[in-house]
Amino acid sequence: MASSLGGASVSQTDDFETFTPTTDVEPLKRAWRNEKAAPEILPFEASLVGRIKEQIQLMEDTIEEYSRSGIDPLIVSLYQMDLDRTQFLLRSYIRIRLQKIEKYMLYILKSDELFRRLSEEEITFTDRCSHDMKKHFDESVLSKLPNNYQDILRQSIISEEDDMVPEPPLDTFVVCKSKEYLEHIQLEDEEERASSRVEEPFEMEANVLHIIRYKPIKSLVESGRIDLL
Template sequence: MDIDDILKDFERQANQSTSSSNFENQLRQEDLQKLQQSWISERSSPEILPYEIELLERILLRLKEKIEFIEYNSIELQKTKDIKLKLMIIESEVQRINFLIRNYLRTRLYKIDNFTIYIHNTDEELKKLAPTELEYMERHFEILVELYNKQFLLKLPEALRPLDDNSGGINMVPEPNLSTSVFFKVANDINEIITIGDEHIELTNNGIYLMSYKLIRPLVMTGNVFLI
C-alpha cells in the first residue's frame, strides 16, 4: 500500500466517523425536541398522556454519559484550561435537559394526585403510567383510603362509604374535563375533518386550531397533532 492509498483510507475513515457523529447529533436533537413537545403536550392536556418510556430511557442514558464525562474531566481542570469551556457547555445542556425531565414528571405526578381514584379504576389510564408512576399512584390511593376512612367514611352508613359512588346522578370521582378547549398544531397530512354542529373543519398540515380536547383526543394519542 503506497502513501496515496494510506491517505485515501484515512480520509474514508474520517468521513465515516464524521457522518456517524452527525447522525448521532441529529438523533439527540430530535429526541430533545420530542421531549420538549411531550412536556408541552402534557401541560396542555386535561388528562394524563401515555408515558414516553423509550424516549426517556434514551435521554437518561445520554444524560448519564454526559455527567460521567463532566466528573471525569473535571479532574483535568487543574492541569489545562482548554477543556473548561467544553465542560461549561455540557453542564448547561445537562441543566436544560434536567429542567425538561423534572417538569415533565412533575406535571404527570400532579395529574396522578388529582385523579388518583379515576386512574386507579380505569384500565386505559393505568396503561399510560410508567412502572414507578404506577407504584406511586397505588401508594397514594392507599393513603387516601386510609385518611378518608379515619376522618369520616367509617362514620357514615356503609352504603355511602364507596369512594367511587355515583348514586343520585352525582359522580364522586374527580375526572379530567375532556371538554376543555386546547390549542393544537397538525403534525402530518391526515385529511381529517372535524364536525362541530353544522360546521366542518378540515385539518391541514402545520395548521393551528382551537377546539374541544375530546374532538381531537384520538389524533393526540396517535401523534398526528400535538398540543401547544
C-alpha cells in the same frame, strides 16, 4: 502553543455541536408540551425516557471527564447547561404526570385505558396513594358517617354511578398544530351528532395554530399527528 490551544478549543466546540443533536431533547420537549397541555394523562413515553436517562448519564460522565482533564471551562459550561436543560425537562415531565395522577387517581384506577398509560413506577405510586387516601378518609371521616355514606366513590349507596370521582375535562380548549395536512376531522362526538346539527368536517393545515376542543382530537394527539402547545 497558542495556536494549538485554539485548535483544541475549536475541536471541543465542534464535538459539543455534533453531540447535542444526537440527544432526544426535542422529542422530550414535545412530550412535555403535550403532557402539560392535555387535560388527561397521556401514554408514558417509556422508550424516550429510557434514552434520555442514558444520555443524561453520558453527559454527566463527559462533564466529569472534561473537568478532570482541564478542558476549557467554557466547553464544560456548555455541556453543563445542556445537561441542566435536559434534567429540567425530564423532571418537569414526570412531575406533571404525577400531579395528574394525584388529581384524577380514582378515575384512572377505574379506567383500563388510562391505567395502561402509566409506567410501572407510576402504577406503584398510584396504588400506594389510593391506599393511603382511602385509609385516611376511612379513619378521619367515613367511619363517623352513617353506613349509607361511607363510600369514597359515591355520595350514598343509592347513587347509580361513582359521582364523587373527578374526571378530566376533555372538552377543554387547547392550542394545537398538526405536523401534516389533516382533513375530515369531526369536531362533534356521537352524542352531539345525534342531538344537533352536524358541522362540516374540519381541516388542519400543517404548522398552523388552531384552538380546538381536546376531545375530538385526542386520538390524533396520542398518535403523534397533532402537537399541543
